[in-house]
Amino acid sequence: MTDGFQELRLEGVSRSFGGSDALADLDLTIKRGEFIALLGPSGCGKSTALNCLAGLLPLTRGSIWRDETRLDTLPAERRGFGMVFQNYALFPHMTVRGNVAFGLRMRRLPRAEINRRTDEAIRLVRLDEHAAKLPGQLSGGQQQRVAIARAVVLEPSLVLMDEPLSNLDAMLRLEMRTEIRRLHQSLGLTTVYVTHDQEEALSMSDRLVVLRGGRVQQIGTPEQVHTQPANRHVAGFMGYRNILPMRLTEGSIVEGGGLTLRGTKVGEIAAGDAVEAAIRPEDIHLAAHPGEGIEVTTEVVEYQGRKVAAEVRTPGGVLLHLRTDRALKPGDKAELVFDPDRLLIFPEGD
Template identity: 60%
Template structure:
């Protein structure tokens, strides 16, 4: 058996122009990314966005159509999966049902022909780390979903891999377990100093776990940034929509108020003001993005959208509502006020809570595009 690359002391993982085609169809195009040792990077996007393809290319399960993958100055994209030595945690856990918990965790070490005393020591430590010592002699079928996931994580980290790859590992768990396991994932990442590449379609999961996010759509990078950057400054309306800006209005910039410096915009049957940091007037069609949580019942600083309530869902502490504007555009908002279906309502939003994009930035590829509120006008 060829020895794996055991570069636990590597400085960075570098992907340059990584591309994967299936026939004439491109599943992943020109992914370039540098991951520092100890970093937690989440690949985030909808189904078919290319995130699992990227992970499989990293793991060696799919050959590259173009590009390179390197650990520091050593290329690994030509190596077989077992030679790369990466840890892998799958969506379906992929545990051996006929082996005990201890046997599953020990499997990778046995394949590397490590001595039995050392295997025992490392497996015992790994099970203690994931708090499964008391279940060492059980089989996977005797464990809960969360416990099986812990076994899969212990199996991946016990071999002390340079990088751990995780493919939607929490998607099969219920909401309560997912929340609990997110905390465990982060704890293990920090305690072990792991370098983690994590695939998910859940933006809340990605925001809570990752040091940086890579947002993908149709095989192309839309934005790379910290959770705060992605959440507060999405670079285009696709990213905005994906991270919670569910309300998108087509509008036109009329100018800049000389007194307040606010953008004045009209369209979709309404007039709005926004607070971008810009110098000089801007004109032209734009997309205006708004979070449901930022919309309130009532006018704010002159921003008012007249609508009619279409649906109301009780969410415990508040209500999630859908309303339809006079221009027949559906908007979503959350409010503590109980309103009735068919009731007319005035909706407001603060000028500082609007994100404004050029209309042609709806599907901009790459991290260079900036919303108008975050760039200077030329």
């Protein structure tokens, strides 16, 4: 039924609760086979977007289309989507097989087909040896794989995942990232994946949708969002930990807190404007020779394997975060050089 679709379109999808928009005017075209991440801090509207797409929440405005078929007027079960939630939502009294076969049974498919497809899905998520166990006898990661098998066994046109890894410990999260990406590719799925973890979104997705306060801030490939964030909020979310209030003096020179820096303008800014200059800790370097850089004093150092993360302060009182190979210690003096291509200058406010 869902074979051969080209794209899913969200057109002006909005959802408000009691008059305030949890999600406003989301326009997004998802191509068949794409892996899309919805990224943003808690409360930004990710689950609202996913639930609108799934049909678990009615839209306040807008429409959803699979090619020329309107979907938002159809109930959830007729959209042909699969869902994977954070809390797995497995049936505790059913075995792994029972859980995975459940949706096929509900569809009253022939027994032989149910068995074949169930076996195949269990094999894909590598749970063959655990097929007869109950969810309570499995680890968190294994339970999450049952939830994924249960969703993909129905051959959905779209798989929706809402923070599926957030209940797992760090090691398992890394493993399952790869696992989900592998399944997405080998099954030719189209996936919309919700997460508040920027690393997860960057590493897994073909394109990201960055949300803030229910509004899209930026849609782009991981590289675009990472290196060219559209505004200072996206920058902050993408690891630009240093965001300094400054003023544009001329060209692309900014001043503030006793610092004068050269950067790269993002958006419309004129001389004299208040700006915010953003740079990642890894794009601030220690000067090779004395007298070349900005003098700072080290305050706090965090060991991070081959590198250290340090908080340093300028004589003008500006606190900066940097990452370096040098074994800085609290109290150490250092001199800093900023990479002007990586210092992004955003208009102040908004």
